[in-house]
Amino acid sequence: MNKNFNFCIVDDDDIYQFTIKKTIQALNYSKSIIAFSDGEEALHFMLDNLTNEEELPDIILLDINMPIMDGFQFMEEFIKIKPKLSKKITIYMASSSVDETDIKKAHEISEISDYIIKPIKQGKIKSIIEIFLKEKNTETK
Amino acid sequence: MKANLNPETIAIIAINNDDIIYQFNDGAEELLGYSASELIGQKKTNFFILDEEYEKFKKDIASKYKIKTSHFNPYTILAQNDDYDAREWTVVKKDGTRFIAHSTLIPLKSDKGENVGFMRILKNITNQKNIENDLLRKNQVLNAAEKITMMGNWQWDTVINKVEWSSNLFNIFEVNPKEKLNFETYFSFVHPEDKDIVSASFDKSIEDKKFYDLLHRIKLKNGKIKTIQLLGEVVLDENTGEVIELIGTCQDVTEQRMAEIKFRGLLESAPDAMVIVNELGVIQLINKQAEKLFGYASKELINKPVELLIPNRFKSKHSSHRGLFFNAPKTRKMGEGRELFGVNKFGKEIPIQISLSPLKTEEGLLVSAAIRDITVQKKAENKILEANERLEVLANKLTAQNTQLADFAQITSHNLRAPVSNLNSLLGFYNIAETEEEKIIAFQKFEIVIHHLTETLNTLIEALKTKNRTSIPIEKLDFKEVLDKTIQILSGQIISTNTKISSNFEDVSNINYNKSYLESIFLNLLSNAIKYKSEDRTPEIYIYSVIEDGVIKLKFKDNGLGIDLKRHGHKLFGLNKVFHRHPDANGVGLFMTKVQIESLGGTISVESEVNVGSTFSVNFKE
Structure with missing residues (x-):
């Protein structure tokens, strides 16, 4: 299997960043894992690399509660810059919140593929990658 | 000429059996315009009367004495029967003008009792006639008027109990005008149910010598019921003062009465x-x-x-x-x-x-x-208003409790689940850790998470205690004293950041509040203002009290970083919500401040502009 995709973590929780990185690395699939502590940092990175396919993430795990720019605010901005991006980016909302309003709100945004409640098990990351690769194959065929 | 027609003038004309005029007095000269010398000795009988009237006279005499032939002299017949005749004649004067005269024919006899002729006595009755005609006409008008107004008039001679009705009154009672009337005739028509009041009213009218107007029903021979109104007057004997007559009018008011009854019915049936x-x-x-x-x-x-x-x-x-x-x-x-x-x-x-x-x-x-009496509606309205007020209070309470519940749901969801899920993940990482080094890292992380979790739980317990506290000690607190104490506590930070603090508590200098809460509010808001200072400016903080809309407000105004309220307003007072990449931001201070203020019935609000500064306002309970 080719390691030709980038993982991106957007979360202000250091411990979570640490454990999820370990989990993804353990699967030994992805090319790189980049992490940002809030939505604004992630947005700036993407604005700097709009057409840089090498650096742009393929899959984002996006937290909701973050300082400066939270997950939903990031999504608003992301939708604005989406047409300028040279790459299709899959976004999962990953939060420890079991709040119905958060879940509902996330499902209403079509750019969000799914809502994952933390903690995220290894198997979940695996299925996310499998879905991603399957879609990628159908696109290239 | 008319001046001559003196009503008192009497003309006397005597004619003998040979129709020769032998007496023609001054009165005759005056009334007829002829002179006596002109006529006396002349053979003239009917020279001043109309033929048709003469013929009528002749006919009357013929029928009276049953004379079959038309060849006879009525004057002679009259004389032969020793009779006289009185009637109206039209007299034609010498100048051709006419007048109505009352004429009396009297036979003339000699001393031996022989019929010698007849005498005609004439009197001008034109005026009388005119008056009579006038009366007749007036009577007609009255009759017409009575018909139109469905009114009649009546007279009751109480002495001989004789009643007279005008012709229209016969119409109203539908009685033959020839019928002889007395009070009982009238009373027989009175509706059985009204007989008592009618007789009582008449009795009283006679007793009091004053007519009491009367409205009652009558029942006609054919069963028809009418309503009549009697108006009247009492006539008294001039000498004795006794009642001798009652006169008055009687109007058929059936229709008016029906209309009135209908109107009355409508009026009574109205719900209002x-x-x-x-x-x-x-x-x-x-x-x-x-x-x-x-x-x-x-x-x-x-x-x-x-x-x-x-x-x-x-x-x-x-x-x-x-x-x-x-x-x-x-x-x-x-x-x-x-x-x-x-x-x-x-x-x-x-x-x-x-x-x-x-x-x-x-x-x-x-x-x-x-x-319409709207007492009931008014009461209901007031009840609704009251209920509404109560509902509003309840709704506000519920909303507040709901918000608190939502706050806690969010707190458990965000602030407790996150560290627990981290613990889970770390445990997984620890279990598959292959090297001692990895295990040490895991333990270091465990420590951080557990520390964080403990802090969060402590804050939550503190908040729950604050919210559920039923009796909080209240005392009179001086704003200036609390501020001085806070400045002392924060003196290290104030000096190191060179923060300038000014205050003004002239409007309101003290408040009844919980001491530790007020100190905590001052400490949190003041330390926040210092913590989030702008690097470009010397920090300046102005603390003052005001009364706005009757609410005492304590304001903390700084010239710090400011907050983008559009983006962060909703999470400003949430637990562990931070929106500054500040090393000391822990998202606890404002959360606890809000809980404390709300537990005493107040609110906290903020105005802010990015890179200009923020003003936090503590709005105490009214």
Whole structure:
């Protein structure tokens, strides 16, 4: 299997960043894992690399509660810059919140593929990658 | 010529059996215009009378004495029978003009009793005739008028119990005009149910020598019922002062009565109280509902000013309003948009709703007021208002509790689940850790998470305690003293950041509050203002108290970083919500401040502009 995709973590929780990185690395699939502590940092990175396919993430795990720019605010901005991006980016909302309003709100945004409640098990990351690769194959065929 | 026609003048003309005029007096000269010398000795009998009248006279004589032939002399017949004749004749004067005369023919006899001729005595009765005609005409007019008004007139001679009716009265009673009448004739027509009041009324009229107008029903021979109204006068004997006659009119008011009954019925069947008032504000008519509503009997109100039903404080305005209504009468609600009150007999005010309608009648413009007692609606309205108020209070409480519940749901969801899920992940990482180094890293992380979790739980417990505390000690606190104490605590940070602090508590210098809460509020808001200072400016903080809309407010104004309220406003006071990449931001201070303020019934709000500064406002309970 080719390691030709980038993982991106957007979360202000250091411990979570640490454990999820370990989990993804353990699967030994992805090319790189980049992490940002809030939505604004992630947005700036993407604005700097709009057409840089090498650096742009393929899959984002996006937290909701973050300082400066939270997950939903990031999504608003992301939708604005989406047409300028040279790459299709899959976004999962990953939060420890079991709040119905958060879940509902996330499902209403079509750019969000799914809502994952933390903690995220290894198997979940695996299925996310499998879905991603399957879609990628159908696109290239 | 007419001047000559003296009504007192009597003409005497004597004619003998040979039709020779032998006497013609001065009166005859005057009335007929001939001179005596002209006529005396002449053979003339009918020279001044009309042929047709003569023929009529002749016929009458013929029928009286049963004479079959037409060849006879009526004067002779009259003389032979020693009879006389009196009648009206038209007299033709010498100049051709005519007048009506009363003529009496008397046979003349000699001393031996022999018939020698006849004498005609004439008297001018033109004036009398005119008066008679006039009377006749007037009677006709009266009859016509009575017919039109369905009225008749009557006279009752109480001495001989003889009753006379005008012709139309016979029509009203549908009685043959030839019938002989007395009081009993009339009384037999009185409706059985009305007989008592009618006889009582007549008795009283005679006793009091004053006629009491009477309205009653009559039952005709064919069973038809009519309502009549009797108006009358009592005639007294000039000498004895006794009642000798009753005279008066009788009107068939069946239709009016029916209309009145219908109107009355309508009035009574109206669901509202009805009060009918004339232009002067005098009550003309009220219905039963109005009697009930205002507690007066109908007769207590009729012909009384309508202001009797209006509370004193509205009286003066009412008469001018009434004037306006009569100027432009149209159906409308009264006092639209205002609360109206009536006052009953016992002085109690009643909330009412009034609709006015103009009513054109023969007696002029009236206004009918439909009055509805809205006490029940008013009570219901008040009840609804009260219930609504209570609901609002309840809703506010529930909303507050809901918000708190939502706060706690969020807190457990975000602030407790996150560290727990981290612990789970770390445990997984620890279990698969292959090297000692990895395990040490995991333990370091465990420590961080557990520390964080402990802090969060402590904050939560503190918040729960604050929210559920039922009795919080309250004391009078001086703002300046609390500020000084806070500045002491924060002196290290104030000096190191070179923060300038000024204050003004002139408007409100103290407040009844919980000491530790107020100290905590000062500490949190002041330390926040220092913590989030702008690197470009010397920090300046201004703390002051004001009263706005009756609410005491304590304000902390800084010139720091400011907050983008559009983006962060919703999470400003949440637990562990941070929006500054500040090393010391822990998202606990404002959360606890809000919990403390709200537990004492106050609110906290903020105004802010990015890179200009923020003003936090503590709004104490009213």
